Amino acid sequence: MRGAVLHGPGDVRVENRPDPRIEQPTDAVLRLSATCVCGSDLWPYRGIQKMDGPAPMGHEYVGIVEAVGAEVTSVRPGQFVVGSFWASDNTCEICRAGYQSGCVHRVPMGSLGSQAQYLRVPLADGTLVATPEVPPAELIPSYLAASDVLGTGWFAATAAEAGPGKTVAVVGDGAVGLLAVLAARQLGAERVIAMSRHESRQKLALDFGATDIVAERGDEGVARIKELTGGLGAHSVIEAVGTQESMMQAIRSTRPGGHVGYVGVTHDVNLPGMEMFFSLVHLHGGPAPVRRFLPDLIELIGDGTIEPGRVFDLELPLEQADDGYRAMDERRAVKTLLRP
């Protein structure tokens, strides 16, 4: 089959890779309907995250079940399925507590490479959720978003305890930040402040339910959030970037007793203990347990309540994956969908 492989910084090639096959009785193999490029794929693409030799890329996927192992019972060939970027058994104590991304048997799907025509999914019963029927083409981008960016934004909003009566600020206007706006609003937040300097992203944030836009960042952004919240800071702040500046901006924008939900992969970030201590904020985040939310998200997409697929503003054939990476790296695209 054809699949994207990163050979070094800036060097993504679509090449022949071995066809996946059932290796364990708990595996499924999918024929992918769509896949995409994640903001976190840019870390190795930019050389910030080191690699050990060429690596297959991609961890977001939706597709048709092609084959299942002998022990798989919850999905069957021909079904359209959505999975998360961690394979998880969904039965261990950690999964049952809603932390499938911390599953004791978890497998990072990035190691298997979903930017490809086919994908082997370990622990298929625990990982995949089938839609009621094979969806029409126009819903596929939204289901694909559920695989990571929507699920991650939803987790961030949940971790930040967005809900009725709350003012929520969102740091980061990438796909995750924009979908965190959507999630916060769906969870009932009264006011959602999107922090963005880019007009097209501001517009999408407003469409997703943002009530306010703040263009300032860093200390000025913090001051603006304080101004909008009677000097106290937001109840809930979502961090969807993963830098020292964005983490501190999130923590400092939160009122004492408020909640920070952080889902940007935190490279080279150090949180100063004394400032954390006196901030009195709650901090929670990490790799999102997307599987927890998938059944609900699939329902909300299926009935047209939400349209998270709108974050894809570039669509390319898989063969042009390198163009998709470049467009995101140069911030010409929020998120690139790839058609295998």
Add this chain to the structure above:
Amino acid sequence: MRGAVLHGPGDVRVENRPDPRIEQPTDAVLRLSATCVCGSDLWPYRGIQKMDGPAPMGHEYVGIVEAVGAEVTSVRPGQFVVGSFWASDNTCEICRAGYQSGCVHRVPMGSLGSQAQYLRVPLADGTLVATPEVPPAELIPSYLAASDVLGTGWFAATAAEAGPGKTVAVVGDGAVGLLAVLAARQLGAERVIAMSRHESRQKLALDFGATDIVAERGDEGVARIKELTGGLGAHSVIEAVGTQESMMQAIRSTRPGGHVGYVGVTHDVNLPGMEMFFSLVHLHGGPAPVRRFLPDLIELIGDGTIEPGRVFDLELPLEQADDGYRAMDERRAVKTLLRP
């Protein structure tokens, strides 16, 4: 009046200080029944926390109301009262959310110095809680504990979401750690693991409801907690020390999705973002909003349900405050009560 003043590292002197008086209509002045030395007082005593010249010391107190300002309505002269180490209005939005230590009008009581005969308490209505009657002498140490160490341990256990069905580990065997054991148990935790290498502290932890003792610390302590929790880590971990080692021990002892409640004042601590991210823990703590818990704690002490005053293992006249500091510095005493 007489009061303790820190002149420099290791140099605590009890000397004449001006008698406090009502300065604001919201003030009260207390004649103190008892006060004490806090683990956090040892930071400046040891020279780790810098000072600007001589400073009155102490922020824990119980006593009899001597005088109140014209606007004070909730306490009156002659009543026995307990207050927290932050004066708070208890009416602002932050206080109403239960974060009185983040009150928009808060005053640190440490700046007023409670290791003294008398104490001015700002925002008396919001800060002080009266007991139903003037208590017998034997209850005074327990009420004094409520002023900080019990309230702080209670907050830590609450922040760590200790409760029914939970396994709670406590890092730190000082007064706060020991009372966090008590709090976790009172909040219904199924299993409470006290981490301590000191026999007398282990014994008190067991008396307060610890079900297990772990003497190992650092990586070995983490490994032991994992062993005791099926390899997963504790649901809830309380950090009551405030060093890099103790914070990392707490975070690493917590299962994915679990909760760390931290109340040790975090000097020179830096939390590595990447490890925090992948730990998937909840982190919450800071200066405890003791005021939130005072009414309940006063009731539990009054009816004999809890006896937190047992953490005081040294009692001295105020005039010997220096001996009290030294005993705690040398870990000969868990906590020193001072009689003004």
